[in-house]
Amino acid sequence: MPAFETLLSFVNCWECDENDHLNVQFYLSRFDEADRQFRLLTGLSDAVAGVRRARHVRYHAELYSGDTLVMTSHIAFDGPYMLTVVHQLRRTIDGAIAATAVDGYAPSDQVARELRRRFEDAAAPMPDAALPRSLPTTPETLSMTARQIEAAGATVTNRATVLPRHAGPDGRAEDGFAVGCFSDAASHLWNRTPMTEAWLEARDYGRVAVEMKLVWASPLKMGEPAVTMSGLTGASTSTFSFRHYLFEARTLRLAAVCDVVALAMNLKTRKAVKLEDEVRSGIIKAVLKH
Structure with missing residues (x-):
């Protein structure tokens, strides 16, 4: 059956x-x-x-002010989780996939x-x-305390309050709130790498997330x-990764964990740029020490 x-x-x-495209928190909303x-x-x-055990998001294309959007959703019994729900966000004008979410x-x-029997028509x-x-897609360790995370090298990057606009019908903070916190936090974390605000501005680069995995450990209420x-968790040729708690x-009850894969983007070409060796080594030296 169609989605x-x-x-x-x-x-x-x-x-x-600041990159003139839709911020990640609004994809999540x-x-x-x-x-x-x-x-x-x-x-369902x-x-x-x-x-839901996890929401795994990939960002495929930039979205700009004025773009119209359509979302389709279905269950994929051949997906990576025992039960997988897939959401695909597309630009209406050309049908291009802008982002996908896998709910596990x-x-x-x-x-x-x-x-499988009950939701056959939604598959x-x-x-x-x-x-x-x-x-x-393996389960995350959700027993870490704030003290342990701080000892591993993480730092405070954001403070916020769950307001009525952040909560769903059940009174719990939604993914959009959590990723809004993480979006604001990311700029502070980037400043802990060689790719500081001054470094990015001098090169006309922007900060971009390309993949996220969000896991809730306990609810946050209004x-x-x-x-x-x-804290930082790794680096490769063009991307690096970090984790938000x-x-x-x-x-200091743990509410959520979010792993992020990010890159620097040339704001003129809108293309990813490779990490310089000194940038990559600087990130690797600062990764969380669990």
Whole structure:
């Protein structure tokens, strides 16, 4: 069966960042809405499939102010998780894929067989474009404390409060809030690498995320303060990676972990640039020491 159309949207100018393209947090807010619509259309729920284990996002193309968008969603029983829901965000004008999200669930084998029967009409093959590329689908370790993370080399990079506009119908902070915190935090983390604000400005480069894996450890509710701690995790030829930990600020209860793969982009050509050897070595020297 064809995928369900779960979102019709538009890029507003106020959603675009210093690179003049849609900021990552607003991709996530659209995936949040598509997920709500998909659940409404199909009857999928946490009671049926369990709590989502991870959301794995890939950013395929830039979106600009004025772009109209359409989202389709379906279940992929051949996906990387026991139960996989795939969301594909496209530009309306040319149908190009702008971003994909893979929502992973881990029901028992017995429940998975029942889900296959129950959601047969919502199923379609797993698209190659949405498959995780640089980040694994293995479960994350969610027992790290703030003290342990700080000892490993992470630093505080953002503080925020869950406001009514950040919460979904259940009163919990949505992915868009978490990634908004991480988007703001990332600039502070980049300044811990050789690619500081001054370095980027001198070369007319911009900061770009290309892949994310978000895992919630516990909910954040409306009115709760949050603090983000971040650290570097690796570097390759053109990309480097880092991790954000989101805590409830009063008790330092871990709320979410997000792994990110990022790169520097030439703002004239809109192409990725290779990491210079000294940049790569500077990142590797500063990676978290777990």
